[in-house]
Each structure stands twice: as structure tokens, then as C-alpha cells.
Amino acid sequence: MQRPSRYAMEFAMNDPFTPPSSSATRATVDPAGMAAYAADASKVYGMGDTEVHALRSVTVGFQTGHFTAIMGPSGSGKSTLMHCMAGLDRLTSGETYIGGVPLSTLNDKQLTELRRDRVGFIFQAFNLVPTLNALENITLPMDLGSRKPDKEWVDHVIKTVGLADRIKHRPNELSGGQQQRVAVARALASRPDIVFGDEPTGNLDSRTSAEILDFMRQAVRELGQTIVMVTHDPVSASYSDRVLFLDDGAIVHEMSDPTPSSVFDTIKSLGD
């Protein structure tokens, strides 16, 4: 199932940001100062003829206090990269780190606790536990770890997302946009090392989507949070500080301070 990718080869050879994939000459990006970091990360599904390389020796770091978007066509490995870096999935080879902790050394329970204490999640949909109200959903990871929420911080987050008056509502009493805001608040409430978003605005109309993305950018700029977001929408990607382009399991391009049109152009040029 390997798609021959002309442009991938091209960028892999020319792009100075992407470290060479051979382990002998692996780039020595310093994991320190990185909220999350992947070194020579590979993920292979299946065996023999049905082998699929979802990730091919990806080395990438996400700096604390940055908002990164990951883009790429479906099957490019962007979700796999995010899942592996977030501790939801395991690599075939290589290593990923969260706050300096190598994830491959953790057992399931430690991995779960790491997600609970140091990672925040925003999914595309079905982000909230239907039986809990908005506030309970927001403090859920801390409650699970029997940690006392930092009340001031949580209040601040809630106020910033503009949910103060709907905080006692159950998810089914909230609109889709409000639900996603609760999800963002939950992801931030425990001050995680890093927040991963999997198409967090994929289900929303463009106006609501803009609100959420604005808020995410605000969280990074003003609250000093670190967010990594997978998206296929150039407009969404333009809210980030940096865009990584993935194809066929490898990072093929990287762009700083994106705008919708620059992202769009890049996608177009990569597709050619």
C-alpha cells in the first residue's frame, strides 16, 4: 500500500527542517524545552504483503508555548503520529517523549496516568461524558487522579471560553460549539504539558470554528499552553504558529506563521 510520492522524496531531500531518516545520521534535536518529542518514530501495521508504513522514522519536536498544526492527506499518518505522541498508541520503533518521559518505558497504567495528568485531548466529536455536567466534564481528568483542581485557573479557563453561565448543563443541553468549548476547557483545565486536538473544529460551522480556534490561539499566547492539532482545513491551520505537512508517513514540509492562502498554496504545490 505504499503510495509512490514524488514530492515527498523531493522535500525529504531538500527540506532543511526535516531530519534525515537514517538512524546513523539522526538529527540530535534536543528534547529539552520540548513539550513533546518524537525520535525516529515508525509505525507499521500488518505484516508482509499487507504491511503499511503509517510512520517512517519521523523525528519531530513540539516546543512549549507553541501552537502547531499537522496537515496531510488522509492516510498520511498525521493521526497516527498524534496518537503515538499522546500515548494512545504505541510505536513499532523509535521513541516519543512527553515532558522528557520516554513513553515506551511506561506500562498501560502509567501511560493512562500520563494522559490524565500531562496531556489534554480535544476530539472531533463525542468529547464529553453525557452523564456529567460541563463543570464535571472539565474537571474529570483531575477528579480521576484525585487531584484538587486549581480553582483560580479553572475559573479563568471557563471564563475565557465563555461558559460561566452554562457550567451546570449536561452535554445534551449544549450546542455543538459549546460542547467543543467545554472540551477545550477540559483539555486546558489541568494545565497539561501538551494538548492534542484531533480535528477539533471538524464538526462545526465556520463561525463557531473560528471562535474555538481563536480561543485555542489565545490559550497558547496568553496562557502559555502548548497545542498540537491535526486538521485538513487550511483556514484552521492558519491559526497556528507552525504547520507540519505529512505525507506517506513522513514530514514533507514545514511552514511558520501560516496564512490560509500560504497553507493552501503549499498543499497545492505538494499535491502536484
Place this chain on the structure above:
Amino acid sequence: MFKLVYRGIVANLGRLILTLVSVALGVSFVSGSFILADSLRAIFNQVSEDAFAGVDANVRAEIGELSNDQAPARFDDDIIEAISAIPGVAYAEGGIFTAEQVYTVDAEGETVRPTGPPVFAASWGGPSPVSSFTLVDGEAPAWQQVALDQAQADKGGFAIGDQVTLSIPTGDPEQFELSGIIDFGEGGTGGAFFILLDLPTTQRILGADGQVDSIVVNGGDTPTGQLLADITPVLPDGLEVVSGETVEQEQKDQFGSFINAFGTALLIFAFIVLFVSIFIIYNTFAILVGQRTRQFGLLRSIGASSRQISVMVLVESMIIGAIASVIGLFGGIGVAALLKQLFSTAGGELPDGPLEIKPRTIVVVVVVGLLVTVGSALLPAFRAARVSPLEAVRDGGRKERSLRFRLISAAVVLLPGIGLLLFGMFGSIDGTTRRLVIIGIGAALSFIGASMASVLFAGPVAGVLGAPIANSRGIVGRLARDNAARNPQRTAATATALMIGLALITGVSVLASSLLASLDELLEDSIAADVFVVGARQAPQFSPLVVERMAELPEVEAVSGSLSVKAKLDGEVITIASYDTATGTRVINTDVVEGDVATLGTDGIAVLESEAKDRGLAPGDTVTIEMEDGFIGQLTIKAVFADQAAVRSPWFIDRELARTHVAADQVEEVGVVFSDSVTFEEGRAAVDEALQAFPQLESLDNSEYQEETQARVNQFQIIIYGLLVLCLIVAFIGIVNTLALSVLERIREIGLLRAVGTTRGQLKASVRWEAVIVSVFGSMLGIVMGLALGTATAVAVPGSFFSKIAIPWIQIAFFLVIGAAIGVVAAYFPARRAAKLNVLDAIAHE
């Protein structure tokens, strides 16, 4: 269409398997009940056929409504000669047959007896055309000789030629030479022991010189009708002759009525189990239909009619029902074996024999299995049919019925149910079967109504029950509580299964403890005796010689034997108690409120206070009594006793009057009071010494007597609990099933919880706590209903049976713990399954 049904079943196989198991369990119990009853019937029919093989006519005392069917009346044996002399008679033999009168005694001085079946002693003239016994080894018994069956000889360690000690009702044990080993008929003894002696020896040891209780006649080639006609003229008044077929049939009917009652009792439990499984099947199909709403909507939108949708669901249930029936049919063989085990563990062993599977059993089982399954799926099927094509695209929550509608419909079922239940218990109804059916329908409706009503408060109550868990277990507890409360219908239906089981168990425990408390009170209030002499559980009656022997002891001041007899009092057949009233109230404190018991004599009678009031009788009034031997006398009421007295009948007479007019002069219990000059230990030692002549008897002091009574009540309780445990197993399966289905429904939610940091352990704990909340809810409902049912029944039982209501709080607390434990165990697999889900797959789950 049928491809869809097939695919639906295959796709939901895992979800349907537990439903299948619960139907199969109920059906197994039904088929097991039939198989066991049929097998017992076959064994006893064989016994009856064996007993009267070669018997063309049977001469006996006429049987009236006061006759004791356990002990036929005896008559003079000189009539045998006259019968033998009749030309049509080929062979005639007179004999005596007794049950639980004579026993072999082993080297340790203990009675040799089987655990369950009885011990018979009979006269035997050796192999003959009318003999139901065959000689296996040795010879037929002659004077002072005995023949035994092989099992008895083995158990007692007897060999041919040995001197065997027999305990006899007319005196001290005696030694008899073992002349031979016998067997009974074609089918063996069915576990019973036989002691065979020649007629003169039998007559001597039973104190029945010159008497027999039946004459069996073989007519050779003479037609039976001719034979009966020939014999009739020579018979004196009071004797009758009937054909061999008649006695055989009478015997079969007598066994049959016992087996029918036994089989009916088992079937009642089987239907209780099936009733419980109805809730589980209903719940499963309701959940499955709910989960497939989108699919049904899609089918509707591409042109399936609503009829087709409901037929699809019903066909699915039919297939499940059919498979479950077949499994249940064979499961019944196992259940029959298990039931036998249960009864033998509780001390009531059933005879051995092959298991009978009749075509009727197969038909009933398949029909019942199908009806129950399809019937339970009806409502969900109609609900599926109502799915609109639009719901394929809508992520539709189910339309909730209004509170008012629910309240009214619950009341419509619950109130008539309670009404029928009360009518069944208190109303004047002819026939036990009809009464039971009414009570059964009333109970079923009450349970269904309670279940419907419980939907109304399942949510809030689960919330309240879950509050301590939510408070103490943090977010895990809160999730558990909210999940238990989020779908009240499901929680209610799941809890109902447990509710029924626990309601019945609680009800039984209330009855048993009230009965024990009443008996305790009775014994404390009204027993003056130092010790009681009682027989074995299977043989409560014994020889009145014991009373005489006790009276002779210098250590004993007063003795009173008791005997219950059938008699006609002012035209009505009742059971009348009797005891040695000359002892007054020294042995049995009858709690006399008026008159003097000691003056009763043979022309007096004592009556219960409330009975006297009902009939408008007072001391000095007379009543007419008719007894078994035809005696008719006028008895004067000489004493009135209080309702709490230790007398088992509203009437009692002196034992002398009773024994002289019945065929079987026996006693049931002998109370003994020691004289003041001896200590209790000395008195007890003297009684036990005298009882060595009667190894089947034992003496019990007051506390032992109470323990013995308690043990009997407990034994009964254990059997009922054993049967009701099956209800709990089905309820358990129901909880597992609902939880498993709920977990499947919540896969994405579980994935989310895991992603944001719920550990596997926390997830398991939350499923477990959810199960505990549901099961405690069900248990509490059941306990409340059980308390009401048990108390109402105890109040409803007439007479002084329950003088006191005792609620066994500790037991009930234990039931609640069991209920919670059922939840914990039931949660094991669903919780494990939830915890094992792959996080990414779960999040991506459709």
C-alpha cells in the same frame, strides 16, 4: 428478509447468548420437573403392579371416609378357610402389611433404615401365585424366622443363618433367624426395606393374633367378575371384595396424588424461574431494538413495511426460543438429577430409577420455551415496528412516555394484582389448585406492576443509593451512580429479576421465622413435660406400649401419649387430637380457661375457645362424634382451652376414647414428667434406658425438642431456598446481560474516558459500582415486597398456626449483602470487557 434475520442473529450472537441461557435455564427446570415426576410415577406404578401381580381379588375391611389409609383395619382370619373353599378360588392367602412398625437392629443397637423410603414389615407365605416377593437366596421364613431384602441385610451386616434382632411394637426386641434374602417384584424395592415373617409370627409380634388386614385371592382361570360374585356371599358385614385391578389402581392413585403434588410444586418453581427470565428476555430485546433503531429506520426508508420489521424481530426471538427449548429439554435431565440430589441432601431421598422423557414433556417444553421467548419479545417488536424512516438519519433519543401514562399503567396492573393476591389468600375459594392459580396470577401481576412502577423511581432511587458511593469513590462512584440512573427502564427491568427472587426468599424466611417464633412461644408457654419421646422423622407414629413402659418407671410421675384421629363431629370430618387427659395439665399445659381437662373421661371433649364461640357452644353442651369403627357417641364439652395451647386441633378427647375406635392404635408423641424425688438427669437416664427396647425412638428435652422443630422447619426452608436460588441465577444472568449490553452501547464514552486518563481499574470499578447500585435497588424492592408478602401470608393462615410475626432482620441484611454480591460478581465480565477495549478503536466506534 430472512437473510436479515439470520445476519441479525449472527451479528448479535454474543448479546443473545445470555438470553438464550436464561430461557434454557427456565425451560430446563420445567422439563426437569416433568422428567422427575414421570420417573417417580413410573417407579411407583411398577411397585403397584408388582404388589398386586397375580392378585385377582382382594378381601379387606370396608373403606369409609374415616378410614386410616396408612393402616387398614384388621379382621378375623377364619374367613380364609371359607374363601379357599369356593370352587373358583385357586389360591387365597391372608396377610398383614405394616409400615414403620418393625425394624431390624444392628450390632450397635441402632435401627437399620434407608434415608428416605419407608421400612415395611409384612407376613409372607413364601412363593405363591399371589406373592409379590421372590426368594433370592435361602428359604422363606418359618416360625420365628425372618427374610430381608439384600440392601437391608448389607446395611445391617446380616447373613443367612444369623440371629437378627427385631424391634417390635408389642414388647422388647427379639431375635429371629435370617432364613432368606428376598426381592420385590420386577422393579426392586425402590429403596424401601422389607422385613418378612410368616403369618403367625407377624400376628404375634404385632399383637394381632387371629387377624389379617387383607386376603389376596388368585382365581386361576375363573373370570374376575365370577370370582368377585362367588366371594361376596361368604363375607360377613364390614368386609368387601374388590378386584386386583381395583386395588392396584387405588395404590397407583394414592402414589399418583403424592407425585402430582410434588410435580406441581416443582412446576410452580419452574414457572417462577421462567417468569423471571421473561424480564430478561424483554430487556435484551428492548435494548437490541433500541440499538438498531437506525438500521430499522434505514430498512423502513428503503421500503420495508412496519409489519416486516416486527416479524423480523419476532422471528429472531422464535429462533432463540427454539434453540433454548432444545437445550432446556436436555438440560432437564441434568436438572432432574440435581433435584434428586437436592432432596437427598435435605434428607428426603427419592427412589432410584431410570429417567423418563415422555413425548408430552418434549411438546410442553418446546411450546413453553417458544411462548415465553416470543411473548417477551412482542413489546420490543412492536416498538421496532413504530420506528419511522426518518430515524435512520436522526440520532434519535427514544420518545419517553409521560409520567402520568406510566403511573396509570402501573396502577392498572399492580392494583388488580394485589387484589387477586389478597382474594387468593383470604377469599373463599373451592379447591387448592384454583386458589394457587389465583395467588399465582395475583403475584405475577403484582410483580409486573411493581416493576412498571419501579421505572418511575428507579432513577431517583438509584441516585440516592449511589450517593454514598459517589461521595466516597469520587468520580468513579459518580459515573457509576449516573449510569445506573440514566436509563430507568433498563435499571428497573434488570432490578425486577432480582426483586422477584429476593421477594420470594424473604417471604419464605419471614414465614419460617414466624413459624419458629410461634412454636417457641407455644413450647415455652404450654409445655410442662420434662422430656418428649418421639419417633424418626419418617415414622412419627409408634407403639402405645411406650406409654405403659414410661408409666411403670419409678422415676416418672406422669405420662401422656398423643394421637390424632379422623372423626366426624356433628357431621363434619375433622382431625381430633387426643391425649391422656387424666394427667390434667401436668404434662401438656392446655391452657384451660373453663372446666377441667382431668375430668374429660371417655364421654367428654374439650374445645378451643374461638371454635366454641364460632359454633355457639358452651361447657355442658353435647356434640355427636362418629369414629373409624362406626362408633357414634354423644360427648359433653367439659373444658374450653385457649388459642395458644399446644394442641394441634380445635378439639381434643381422651386418648382412651380415640384408641378404642381406630384401626391403628398408635401414639405420636409421649410427654413425660419426672417425679420430684429424682433429678432431671436421673429421670432422663431412666427414660433412655427404657427406650433401648425401641431403638427407633429418642427422648428430647425441651430445648432439644425446640431444636428438632427448628431443624425440620430449616430443612423445609433449605429445599425452598435451593429451588429459589435458580431465580437468583437467572437474575444474575440478567444483570450480566444488561451490563454487557450497556457497555457495548457506551463504547465511545468508554474510549473517551480511557483517553482522558481513566485507568482500567477505575473503569472496572465504575461498572462494578453501577451493578451494585442496580442489584441493591432490586434487592431492596424484593425485600420490601417479600416482607409484605410473608407477613400477609402469615396473617392469612387461619387458626393459631402463626401466633407471632417474627422478621428475621439479620437474615434479611444477609440477603441484601447477597444481592450486592450478585451485582459485584455479575459485573466481572462486562467490567473486564470494558477495561480491555482498545482506546483508539473505542473512540472511533460508530
